[in-house]
Amino acid sequence: MKRVKILLSAMLLATSLAGQAEEAVADKEMTVYRSPTCGCCGKWIEHVKQSHFVVKDIVSDDMQAIKKKYGVPENLESCHTAIVDGYVIEGHVPAADIQKLLETKPKVVGLSAPGMPMGSPGMEMGGKADDYDVVSFDSAGNVQVFSEHKAGQ
Numbered sequence: 001m002k003r004v005k006i007l008l009s010a011m012l013l014a015t016s017l018a019g020q021a022e023e024a025v026a027d028k029e030m031t032v033y034r035s036p037t038c039g040c041c042g043k044w045i046e047h048v049k050q051s052h053f054v055v056k057d058i059v060s061d062d063m064q065a066i067k068k069k070y071g072v073p074e075n076l077e078s079c080h081t082a083i084v085d086g087y088v089i090e091g092h093v094p095a096a097d098i099q100k101l102l103e104t105k106p107k108v109v110g111l112s113a114p115g116m117p118m119g120s121p122g123m124e125m126g127g128k129a130d131d132y133d134v135v136s137f138d139s140a141g142n143v144q145v146f147s148e149h150k151a152g153q
C-alpha cells in the first residue's frame, strides 16, 4: 500500500513539473481593456486564451481615454484594446498575428483590425465573413498591412 502511494505522488509531481515547463515557454501576459457591455470582446478574450495568452481583463467605462492613452489612431479604432509586451493590440486581431508580432518585433506601436470585421476571432457570424486586413501602426502615423485575411480561409 505504501509503495502505491509513493508511486502515485511521484507521478503527480512529474505531471505538475511538466505543466510548469510548458507554461514558462508558451504563456504570455496580456492586459485587455473592454467596455462592460462588449460581448464580442469576451469572445475574443476566449480566443487568445486558447492560444496560451494569460489575460488580465479590465472593464472600463471610458474606452476612448484608453485608446488615446495608448496612441490608437482614430480611424483604426475597434472595441477592445489590449497590451502585450509593450505592443498595443486593437480589436479582433487573430492570436496568430499577435504571435508573429512578438516574434518579429517590428518598430511599431501595435496592430489593429479596424472596425469589427465579420468572421474575425470573436466576430463569428454563422457563415458570414468579410475579407479584412490586420494593420500595424506607428507613432508617426504610418499604417501598413501586417496580414491579409480572406473570408473562408
Ligand SMILES: [Cu+2]
Pocket (backbone or CB within 6 Å): 040, 041, 079, 080, 092, 116, 122
Ligand atoms: Cu468587438
